[in-house]
Amino acid sequence: MSTMKNIITSNKILKALLNMLAIGVFIGLWQLTATIIKSPFFPDVKKVTAAFIDLVNHGDLEGYSLLTHIEASLIRIGAGFGLACLIGIPLGLLMGLFPAVYDGSRAVIEPIRYIPPIAWIPLIIVLLRGFSRYVFIIWLGAFFPILINTLTSIPRVTPVHINVARVHGADRGYTIRHIVIPSVLPEILAGMRVGLGVGWMCIVAAEMIGGEMVGLGYLILKYADMYRMEYTIVGMVLIGIIGLIMNEVLLQIEKRLFKWRWEVVV
Numbered sequence: 001m002s003t004m005k006n007i008i009t010s011n012k013i014l015k016a017l018l019n020m021l022a023i024g025v026f027i028g029l030w031q032l033t034a035t036i037i038k039s040p041f042f043p044d045v046k047k048v049t050a051a052f053i054d055l056v057n058h059g060d061l062e063g064y065s066l067l068t069h070i071e072a073s074l075i076r077i078g079a080g081f082g083l084a085c086l087i088g089i090p091l092g093l094l095m096g097l098f099p100a101v102y103d104g105s106r107a108v109i110e111p112i113r114y115i116p117p118i119a120w121i122p123l124i125i126v127l128l129r130g131f132s133r134y135v136f137i138i139w140l141g142a143f144f145p146i147l148i149n150t151l152t153s154i155p156r157v158t159p160v161h162i163n164v165a166r167v168h169g170a171d172r173g174y175t176i177r178h179i180v181i182p183s184v185l186p187e188i189l190a191g192m193r194v195g196l197g198v199g200w201m202c203i204v205a206a207e208m209i210g211g212e213m214v215g216l217g218y219l220i221l222k223y224a225d226m227y228r229m230e231y232t233i234v235g236m237v238l239i240g241i242i243g244l245i246m247n248e249v250l251l252q253i254e255k256r257l258f259k260w261r262w263e264v265v266v
Helices: 001-035 043-057 064-099 101-103 104-115 117-127 129-158 159-165 172-201 204-211 214-226 230-257
Strands: none
Touching: 001 043, 043 230, 064 101, 064 129, 064 172, 064 204, 064 214, 064 230, 101 104, 101 159, 117 129, 117 172, 117 204, 129 172, 129 204, 172 204, 172 230, 204 214
């Protein structure tokens, strides 16, 4: 047992070192590229770091602190992503368990799925106001990965498990609650992670039309309009870091809930 723990610990240390090396290589390549091209639109690491410190100490041009921007974006992501889970998971289960529901509605669902969230902006500007604009764009981006992952996971449930339950007299309701749903939960969480990533991708578009002056997406657009790219990159990096942290939280939840799986990766 102690040998196994030592191996696991060694693997974790190795992965941490490799990630640190990857970060170092990325920063080095970034700095090298900035030095070679010498463009005001591609700032080096030092300028981006100085911009980050300036935002932390003094806030943006309107006086809003960096924490205010982060908080605003997190609230919007939480609302849009939460709504996507609230609708996407039950609807995916319904369509997976009753394929006729999906077969009868796919002519509507599939075309809408391929329309980019940004394409909805003109309609959203006219039809929605305030907070609902953010929520709708983020919901639209996160909803379909969650729905499709949930829907397609149902047919992949191991038939042997279902047949064993039926042999022992389990009815359909018991089989769904105790066999099907526990079996598809890992796939649902994987869909949630994908949906969360897409939701963060939509944050710039959502905050572009939201009408408020706070949010990381708005911060990016504001400084991009002024060609102050070091501040724009700060917003981009923060979105990436926050997204990474949220993904790792979901991944740890997945690992703890589903220890019976051989491996949980990505």
